[in-house]
């Protein structure tokens with residue numbers, strides 16, 4: 001018994017010695033700190049890994065000064081080893097082991113850290129796994145960042161009454177959960193607004209995903225929306241693929257050109273909006289959906305319903321918070337600020353002279369803000385001068401479409417005051433007509449005080465019912 005115990009003590013002693021030697025020899029580095037976590041010894045190889053010329057430079061330094069994320073201080077303080085850990089260093093990750101050092105009385109007097117490199121071949125799968133997990137994490141993070149919205153309300157430039165109203169409604173819709181329907185011509189900023197709504201909502205930290213029904217062939221749309229189940233297809237899609245609804249889970253799904261959605265898909269979309277669940281293509285399983293939908297269209301959906309091309313029930317479901325985004329020609333006051341913001345965004349040094357701005361306010365902008373951007377970009381590229389003039393803008397516009405102004409036809413020999421009276425009569429008559437004869441409403445439309453409008457009407461002999 002005593003003999004075998006002696007044996008044991010001897011074997012233990014040898015084991016401790018061998019263990020230390022093997023680890024010391026196969027380690028990438030060894031560092032020893034004292035009770036204050038000040039480095040008292042470091043091997044040369046380890047010093048070089050941290051950019052030091054020699055280990056002498058490390059002696060006397062707090063351990064974190066040399067190894068920025070060192071945990072040796074913690075080991076000394078807690079008197080607890082950290083047996084296996086991964087430490088990032090400027091030259092790649094290391095597997096490290098940190099142990100407290102005790103004196104004969106069992107008190108902590110310091111700590112030792114071994115950095116094990118991949119000479120210990122059986123650790124390399126661990127490092128590879130760690131690296132691949134890190135890569136996966138980085139790419140997931142960057143994917144999420146790229147899916148988060150790029151724009152907020154400050155990006156929607158415009159202080160005209162029409163723009164302010166659009167922004168007011170959009171801001172309000174951000175705090176709701178119901179679908180939003182953005183109506184407006186191409187290039188008016190519908191997607192920008194959708195992103196801003198998402199960014200101001202409680203879903204902002206989740207994905208903003210957009211899908212354009214007009215840009216994807218009809219037979220692929222269902223899989224794009226709802227994904228495919230594993231085994232539903234052969235070849236590349238065998239494993240199954242997530243659809244936009246899955247990718248947007250917890251976030252916002254922007255359905256652009258909703259008017260172009262085929263009827264069978266409209267029924268499926270309606271079901272997701274109502275039941276909050278959907279079925280991937282080729283699957284029998286229902287998946288729960290937590291997605292806020294923002295839809296947009298440049299199409300007259302009511303006309304499409306009459307033609308039988310759009311489901312009325314889907315329209316009512318989507319039309320909870322409609323926002324009409326006016327075309328640029330109805331908010332020409334925004335052009336100077338928009339132009340400045342666009343030129344700035346293009347990092348262009350160019351400015352516009354007064355005639356150029358006047359000309360910009362005379363074009364009807366069928367392509368709206370996207371067209372304005374293209375015109376300014378083209379003009380800035382082609383001009384040598386930093387001040388863009390009307391001639392250069394005119395050349396960049398290409399096909400000029402003047403804004404319709406319903407000009408009054410001139411009457412031969414008519415005096416100025418007669419022409420002016422005719423003009424006043426027409427403008428007031430039109431405002432009254434549009435307001436159903438309501439003078440207060442007509443005055444508001446014309447930007448006149450009610451009594452001023454009354455006086456003008458009396459002077460012109462216009463009655464209220466007109």
Ligand SMILES: Nc1ncnc2c1ncn2[C@@H]1O[C@H](COP(=O)(O)OP(=O)(O)OP(=O)(O)O)[C@@H](O)[C@H]1O
Pocket residue numbers: 155156157158184185186187188189190191192193256296298338341369370373
């Ligand atoms: N009010 C605005 N202020 C600044 N930039 C704007 C504004 N509105 C639109 N833009 C810019 O104009 C371009 C077109 O806008 P966006 O894509 O949002 O329009 P859209 O209505 O969704 O168009 P489409 O229907 O063709 O998809 C984008 O570059 C956008 O940033």
